[in-house]
Amino acid sequence: MNLIFLGAPGSGKGTQASSLVTQFGLAHVSTGDILRAAVANKTPLGLEAYGFMSAGKLVPDSVVIGIIRERLLMPDCDSGFLLDGFPRTVPQAEALAQILETLGKNLSRVIYLEVGEEELFKRLLARGRSDDTAETVRERLKVYQTQTSPLIEHYTALGLLARIEGVGSVDEITARIRASLPA
Ligand code: AMP
Numbered sequence: 001m002n003l004i005f006l007g008a009p010g011s012g013k014g015t016q017a018s019s020l021v022t023q024f025g026l027a028h029v030s031t032g033d034i035l036r037a038a039v040a041n042k043t044p045l046g047l048e049a050y051g052f053m054s055a056g057k058l059v060p061d062s063v064v065i066g067i068i069r070e071r072l073l074m075p076d077c078d079s080g081f082l083l084d085g086f087p088r089t090v091p092q093a094e095a096l097a098q099i100l101e102t103l104g105k106n107l108s109r110v111i112y113l114e115v116g117e118e119e120l121f122k123r124l125l126a127r128g129r130s131d132d133t134a135e136t137v138r139e140r141l142k143v144y145q146t147q148t149s150p151l152i153e154h155y156t157a158l159g160l161l162a163r164i165e166g167v168g169s170v171d172e173i174t175a176r177i178r179a180s181l182p183a
Pocket of ligand 1: 009031032033035052053054056057058059060061064084085086087088092140
């Protein structure tokens with residue numbers, strides 16, 4: 001099973017992803033985690049990404065596409081993967097489709113976690129991560145609206161989207177997601 005988790009920052013993607021990868025033995029591929037590790041280790045990638053991340057902007061497509069291209073080649077992805085935070089733009093989605101075609105793999109489902117804007121803002125400020133100040137939170141939500149939300153249409157048109165109500169207890173939301181997965 002190869003899944004994408006789609007949703008605004010604060011929609012609960014990370015939390016739900018962690019529980020699903022354990023249940024299904026999937027590789028958890030989070031571009032945010034990979035980028036944060038690169039920043040912490042001050043690698044060339046980290047130095048390039050840091051300015052974008054701390055401003056709440058997207059790291060350039062070419063950079064994250066390169067990360068994903070390498071990551072999906074790793075053997076743990078052979079038994080299925082869950083993409084958490086990628087793709088975030090239509091060009092990223094198109095590049096992913098090409099990469100998967102080369103690898104002879106398909107997407108099983110795109111899980112869209114739907115949460116209202118006010119609730120997102122509240123959750124993000126409560127989280128207190130270093131890139132979660134009021135100003136960057138506003139910027140990240142704006143970036144999500146303009147650059148990422150078109151993916152909802154994109155994957156609906158491909159017949160892959162499962163729309164999941166993202167408000168409720170963690171277990172309730174996990175159950176909704178499980179019910180939406182292919183048998
Ligand atoms: P996340 O943990 O997924 O919210 O990602 C944290 C930050 O990493 C984002 O605000 C972006 O700056 C950057 N980032 C993560 N994934 C991507 C992506 N697919 N495309 C561009 N930037 C990304």
